[in-house]
Amino acid sequence: MPLKERISHIDEVRSWQGSIRLEGVYTAGVAGERWLRGLQEGRIYGTRCPRCRYTYVPARLFCERCFGHLDEATWVEVGPQGTLTSWTRVHVALDGQRLSPPRCIGLVRLDGADALLVHDLLEDGTPLRVGLRVEAVFRPPAERVGSIRDLAYFRPVP
Amino acid sequence: MRRLNTEVAIVGAGWSGFRSISPDLSFREMMFEAATKAYTDAGIDPRRDLDGLVTAEEDFHEGIAISDEYVPDQMGAVLRSVHTIAGDGLQALAAGVMQIAAGAARIVAVESHSKASNVLNLDQITALAMDPVFQRPLEVHPVFIAGLELRRYLEVTRTPIEHVARVVVKNRRNALRNPRAAFPADLSLEDVLDSEPLAEPLTRAMAAAPADGCVVFVLARGDVARTLTDRPVWIRGLGWATDSYTLENRDWEGARYLRQAAERAYRQAGIRSPRRAFDLVEVDDTFAYKELQHLEALGLCRPGEAGWWTAEGATEVGGELPVNPSGGCLGEGHLLDASGLARLLEAVLQLREEAGPRQVPNARTALVASWRGLPTTTGAVAVLSREP
Numbered sequence A: 001m002p003l004k005e006r007i008s009h010i011d012e013v014r015s016w017q018g019s020i021r022l023e024g025v026y027t028a029g030v031a032g033e034r035w036l037r038g039l040q041e042g043r044i045y046g047t048r049c050p051r052c053r054y055t056y057v058p059a060r061l062f063c064e065r066c067f068g069h070l071d072e073a074t075w076v077e078v079g080p081q082g083t084l085t086s087w088t089r090v091h092v093a094l095d096g097q098r099l100s101p102p103r104c105i106g107l108v109r110l111d112g113a114d115a116l117l118v119h120d121l122l123e124d125g126t127p128l129r130v131g132l133r134v135e136a137v138f139r140p141p142a143e144r145v146g147s148i149r150d151l152a153y154f155r156p157v158p
Numbered sequence B: 001m002r003r004l005n006t007e008v009a010i011v012g013a014g015w016s017g018f019r020s021i022s023p024d025l026s027f028r029e030m031m032f033e034a035a036t037k038a039y040t041d042a043g044i045d046p047r048r049d050l051d052g053l054v055t056a057e058e059d060f061h062e063g064i065a066i067s068d069e070y071v072p073d074q075m076g077a078v079l080r081s082v083h084t085i086a087g088d089g090l091q092a093l094a095a096g097v098m099q100i101a102a103g104a105a106r107i108v109a110v111e112s113h114s115k116a117s118n119v120l121n122l123d124q125i126t127a128l129a130m131d132p133v134f135q136r137p138l139e140v141h142p143v144f145i146a147g148l149e150l151r152r153y154l155e156v157t158r159t160p161i162e163h164v165a166r167v168v169v170k171n172r173r174n175a176l177r178n179p180r181a182a183f184p185a186d187l188s189l190e191d192v193l194d195s196e197p198l199a200e201p202l203t204r205a206m207a208a209a210p211a212d213g214c215v216v217f218v219l220a221r222g223d224v225a226r227t228l229t230d231r232p233v234w235i236r237g238l239g240w241a242t243d244s245y246t247l248e249n250r251d252w253e254g255a256r257y258l259r260q261a262a263e264r265a266y267r268q269a270g271i272r273s274p275r276r277a278f279d280l281v282e283v284d285d286t287f288a289y290k291e292l293q294h295l296e297a298l299g300l301c302r303p304g305e306a307g308w309w310t311a312e313g314a315t316e317v318g319g320e321l322p323v324n325p326s327g328g329c330l331g332e333g334h335l336l337d338a339s340g341l342a343r344l345l346e347a348v349l350q351l352r353e354e355a356g357p358r359q360v361p362n363a364r365t366a367l368v369a370s371w372r373g374l375p376t377t378t379g380a381v382a383v384l385s386r387e388p
């Protein structure tokens, strides 16, 4: 970390520049792994709490409402169609730079689910509105790796 | 939670900033400046009188691991009870109040600060708060959450976007009369609506810009407070709550984290009709629509009313219920973890009739409400009064 003699406007005084490197892995978990494997097979699963009648997507091992365990019997398939609950066009990238064209993101309630899933939303010229019917589109099987991105995007139901 | 069984008052307040950048001062020096003001204001010598210190900060904002170890020296709190909250500053206030109520301390300092201008990639740091398995791989700027929530709010409450823009115009104008404010401005509705889009329908002007600053309060047990000052500000109720952190299962409409927090604070303060209980409100407005959504969650008006209320001028300094006379986060700048304490600071100054040109006449009670910011679902509420 060199002592910085910076010249841009904020920095008439001395400051030190440094960065933090933090690397790790994030365990998907028992339910998370099975859910991601489902995406790899082109299926979207949820777990339905029988007490709360609430279906979680992604599937979870526990219910946050009643604190119950969601076992094998609670796994259900949801979607692939659903309803658009909200949407936005994001005009900034993660580094703060302008994003052109903007990226369209949808908040989708899949059929059979209560939870709302966030993902890219394909703009095909259909006017976007809350309540629009949309469907999940997966990457080609050979490109799937067991990631949230195996689900490529949602698009308006033709 | 019932009534606090110990009276606790704010007996001193101090601050440093707020400014869009502060290349001259280190964060330690900002804390020293704010603490010196607060201790002078309270008439205490921290090395003699201070029992404990509670701070609110987040390692990733500090750029230092275990950064809570870095707080006592510049606060006069070496070898005292030190306690750091990873949360909003109002949660640190609650922890300070609890230490006094539990009999563990008589006098406690509460601190939080922002050195946002030192964080060269604040957007990426915020993005690291997203779920690493289910959201981070999407690599979207977290402001998308505000865009989705704003559209949902407009849809459900039938609020016109112009009313959201009106919040920005009001708060940045209020900031013109606040020497602490980093971003005072006289804007038109068009200026706000036509500023560059961030996450549609949210525009750049509807989002508070980060600022640097530090806020310190001195809390004291009731009997001690009375010996220290003749203008204590009493903490009558506190509440805080966190909704599901998942994007999938959180409430996208009514900020139920704040509704919960408010219910607890009102119960503690014995408030049944919040609508008529306060002379002013300082509430989180990190994004302009959040002020409207939060006013509704606080029970100050019905869902969908806050926009119309704002458009009618009811929340102006001369209106029925002044909201963010300080200028809020939009006008003062967003102080990261200290933003709740910035709201609290204005309420305290108002109740002490020290708010200068933006003073709300005869302010006796105030409501303060914070949100921990993107992508969190944590809110905190404090009820303040000139009477114990």
Ligand SMILES: [Zn+2]
Residues within 6 Å of the ligand: A049, A050, A051, A052, A053, A063, A064, A065, A066, A067, A068
């Ligand atoms: Zn359940």
